[in-house]
Amino acid sequence: MSLDFSIFIDYGPRILLGFWLTIKIVVLAIALGLPLGALLALARRSRFRLLSWAALAFIELFRNTPFIIQVFLLYYVLPFYGLRLPAEQVGVLALAAFGSAYFAEVIRGGIDAVPAGQLDSARAIGMSDLQAMRHIVLPQSLAIILPPLTNQMLSLIKESAILSTITVQEMTMTAIRVQGETFRPFEAFIMIAALYWLLNEVVAIAMRALERRWTTRPAKGGA
């Protein structure tokens, strides 16, 4: 088998267009999924049984099923209840929901790692629960949360390829089309594999730099 380099030149721009959509979808899914994950983590720790059980059920359901079935279910359930959205938006929602279940566990782990005395002390000096979270617990949790959070973001980039199964025109879908038109599967798929790999490495390196900046900050006050 010989490589046909003209494929890279002729179809490169289309692949890059798909790549751009992949990036947009993942960024939106993280922007939606992260706050939702934080809410789930807080709900999970809530004193209201119903709330913490609902959060637990949501998290366990999404963590214990394949992403592809979640995508399909959402894709068909929304119109079933009268909500017609373009495939791209369904894709973003599915990816955000999937991501939030994992984000929630990461965030909860980070919050739990901060000694309970910190929260109690903050409450004792008159902070509200929310203030104590915002000013005392979260800043300390960040150092613990960031590395696994990075892994989850990388996993969302990779899972986004599955959105091709509901006809979202992201990078994997574009490659499937290109291989259908050219009958050159190796060139099509190796091209997108390289781009996914690149994106993965860039995000990993950027997040590691961010970790170093945030965790070398001198601790203010005793533990």
Added chain:
Amino acid sequence: MKFDISYTIDALPRLLEGALVTLQVTLLGFVLSLTLATALTVMREVTHSRWAHGLLAVYISFIRGTPLLVQIFLIYYVSPVIGLDIGPYTAGILAITLNSAAFVVEILRGGLASVPIGQFEAARALGLKGPALWGRVILPHTFIASVPPLMTEFTQVLNASALMSPITIVELMRVSQQIFSRNYHPVEVLTGTFILYFLMCFAVSRSAALIEARLERRRA
């Protein structure tokens, strides 16, 4: 529209057949992955070849840096082009094995790191080397230390097996697609599928927790 559970119930026997195929490919993929990863782990310890270590690092980075679906497509579509007529089933199993092994190698590395150096020294002092040293002393310790993350990896392979549906393997996901493309009740059918996947995965996670607790007790 109203959710009509009779469609879920009607689909159930065929969904269960699909679930059986899912369990089969998961088990096969996991066993193959564990075998390959064990070989790679021993190789990584035994050889000092820069090439072998470099190649392994690139393999792990590539697998972890690209989507499994793309890896499956690469193997499925490219193998006939290079003259390998392996069919979708073999291609799917191969992709899942190569994917999972990259993660299992990292798990076993952690397990191996927890084996005290004294185990190596004691085994060598008894005259054990090569296959006997690894097979009878080091690897059993490594596996036991790796049980919890290996169970998690098993659920990952179970979830990953659903990605064999796009390359026409008739496992649970594909079966449900076949059913609702005939009866036009995707929501009812997919809900059944969703629950089946959840039950399988959840059963593994729960038993993982039980085994972990038992191992803890034995160590104590």
